[in-house]
Amino acid sequence: MSERGQVSVMACAVVVLLVVAGFLIGVLGGIDSAGANAQRAADMAALAAGHRLSSDPAAADADLRSAAADAARDNGGRLVSLIQLTEDGLPSGVEVSVAVDGEHPVRARARVGVEFTAAEPTASFRPVDLHGLAGRAAVVAAAAAQVGWPYVWGGESRAEGGFDCSGLVDYAFTAAGAALPGRPTAADLWRMGRPVPAAALQPGDLVFVGAAGGAPHHVGIYVGDDTVLSAPHTGARVGYSPLAYGGWDSYASLLPAGPAPLDDPVSAAARRSGVPGHVLAAELRMGLASDPDAAAAALARAQAGHPGSLQEALATQLGSASAAALVLRDGGGAGVGLSGAVRLVPLPHGDADADHDASLPAAPAQTPTGRPASAPMAAGSSWSDDIGTALDAGGHTAEQLGERGRAVPLQAAAALQHLSRFGLTALGGLLPDPDWRDAVNVVGSIWDTYSAIRDVTAAAAAGGLELSGVGLWAARFSVLGGALSTGLFAAQAYSARRSRDRVGYGLMAVGSAATTAGLMTAGGSLMAMGATTSVVPPVGLTLIAVGAGICVTGYLVRHPEWCRGAARIGAAALDVAWRAQSAPVRAVATVADRARSLAGSIPTPW
């Protein structure tokens, strides 16, 4: 009979453990799923903001937030924060934090890096953003942007490979908003112009060779400071030369007379180093350089290494292809196409706000770069796949528990605590030996006492302990279980034969009642099925602590042998501690005694 009963009890225990395991799987799976949802929402939000940034590096924070918020919302999340990342003052990426509310509120972060690429138009020369310049200054700036292009006779387009002298003038006037009729040659320009004496030359005026004979064959643009900008001859490049050494014999102006534009230090530095003025100005505007001459010299050195590509020269000078693209865009304006490769990048360890530099790592061919991607399982999975998935899920869940958000660890820890406590209760009810059951139950009561004292301490300032999710349901079951226990303990106290059992069960009944009453101080929200949160006030937590303590006392009254055993263990521990502590003293005393005795044994000669 008793064997049959034990089989049933053990079977029930296994079933309960399986149910607990199933519950645990469900809870952890839910937490993992919530974490994955949050991470996906964060990834998509970051990528959306990154794409917005890649199309407009000057996009306002509000625009990026709007794009990120939309993407987060579409994926079930809520944008919490967005930080625009910069590298050397230039936009380099975005980091977002996204929250997913629900049963397992989770917060996740994601970071994208944006690598900009500039694309100059294929059919025309360097576009130039004149940044408000007009008239003579605009003509000079537009021409100065073309420094470095090769001379090609009859050339007037990129497709032809370069400029000739009149092509450069035509381009500069057109870019400055003063387009010339047709495609004038040097002779046409001379005829269109108003002759001016050399002493009255102003930046933007034209200088000619051969005009004295009536048909000039070469033309340049006077840029001030006795310097001419021109596309000189085959084999040479657009560049500066002194007015005195070019053989210029005639001068004319296509622009109305007016005050000469000021020769700014940036243009002067570009002229001295022979570099395109518009990108030098952009570098200084964007804060990438502060000394025009030093920046111009650095760019000149870089251009010597990359004579055919201003973008590559800029990348070499600035140490970043992305920065070079942004400089070209700023200097060239909307005519320079700008695009950006947007990639998830790993979050820095520690405080994300501490490091806003987001460099773009080389992207592997097949997997996203945002984080170590877990390999998806192949169809027709094997046990190794299952183990891998389990490990992956475990790792992911651990990541959720450990890193993401503040709510998840609390929820998960609470869930595990409640499950463990529930496991103790189940074990205490199912173990075959009553003494074992009591031993497990007293551990549970000590746990309750400790938890309640800890909660009282922590919740005193907050006005109570807020219960939600798993915690709320655990409290509801605890109320039912506490009420049941109170009745059972009272009945056992009534029917007990030994006085210590009567006292012990009585104390346990009182303790259970106090614990239940403590939980009930949370009010109706505790048991209302529709309620999602409930608050146990400090007085309730105190009652729970006191009640659990009384329960422990009840168990100890019923099991004086535990007290005796504990006293024996305590005494033994104290004895060991005392011996350990006093060992050095005793050793010193022994050595001293021996020294004394040795000294006494030495015979005196007198």
Added chain:
Amino acid sequence: MRRQSGQASVEMIGCAVLLAIATVAVLEALTVVRARITAERVADQAAVLMAEGRPLPASLRGAARIERRGDRLVVTVPLPVRLPALPAAAVVTATVPR
């Protein structure tokens, strides 16, 4: 004695059935969670790749059915064993930013 033996047999059978049901339930829970996790992972990776403008590798497509419906990405991982009360597959949807 015979009555006790008969009762023991009935209890044993009952316990075995209970254990079998509980075991199947736990295994099914594991399967559902596993399918869900796989779908989440595939959806994560596929959505990121699509948002970055990169092609989906074949290994990703082999792990689940991936459908693109406008800007929505639907990833379906069928459950190997179908029980009447449970869904036939784990489905995860991601919205890829344009």
